[in-house]
Amino acid sequence: MCINSCLAFTGPFSELSECPTCNEARFDSLTELPRQKFHTIPIGPQLQALWRSAQNTLYDDVYHGRDYLAAVERGDITADDMMLLFSIDGAQLYESKQSDCWIAIWIILDHAPDGRYMKKCVLPGTFIPGPNKPKNVDSYLFPGLHHLAALQREGLKIWDAHEDRVFTSHPNDVSQWSRWSSRGIRL
Template structure:
């Protein structure tokens, strides 16, 4: 959307007659707040929780015992993006004062191209992945702070936007697997039976122990296929068949 004066989704002008944006989202940079927290002696001690944590191979007491983390180290209605600092201990990390609000996307309508609002967040996360210079108020020394996203979470609409999927009321709406839904004509909703009704022959049966799961490689492949689509009709058909809809 950078440099464009007309919205690629609705076709409306992005700026008013005075050249001001018709609507703006709010972004709160992450890096300055991380630096300020580490510069505070008390908070700097609290942030050493992860560094001092002893992993437990017998049970999961915190995210650092999980497989994913171990692999890693080897105005109206609005949308709020928050970060949880897992360097803090579980007892305090999710308290309101410790949550890092990084973006507020105003309503009343939900964002169409959600990922376009994430651009400044992603830019900062790239810098944090490489490492930034910080001052430790506890040890009184400078150090290189690196930060990585362990996982994203949210309600169904938010995850739908984040993952570029068509949503829970579509035929391929599951974000975890490729189950094909069936429309219930009595209430006009989609549901996902493992075994279709007797008089319905358009959907296969599924083994709950061997579901056709989605994975990163599939998403990459579908993304490449999307880039080759030339018409809106082809993109709509693609979304119906795959449950995934990328924005240009």
């Protein structure tokens, strides 16, 4: 990433050797190593780990909306799909200090509201060190969303401990996914 947190050298910026915003070099001239790094934690293995416990339960409070019900009726969303919420915000790590990192998280909506926001169900997505606010947030989100898109396209094999079965979560038809993708994230 840029030493000034302007952007991450991902996607369309992956071949650049300096930041197009502040012109800072991407690599240290002596070691040829990146001057600054950020971290992305892929969502796929985290989702697989959650299904390994038979104690996980589904809850339907989020699933009464018109868009969701229409997507289920069309077959865009099946019983083997999971609904995710994505959030990113700055975090102040020390008292009396400006935010010095940004954290993105995934929340699995398939859990009851009283457990949905517990540590086990709030999954880390990306950590962006500061001290500055990222200027091009999309460039930091690219690796995690690219991973999610691959899971949506290729499927994610999951062992369901509750039902003692293996299933693959993915859309039945890519054309159905393109209709749904503009409305939200689903896996």
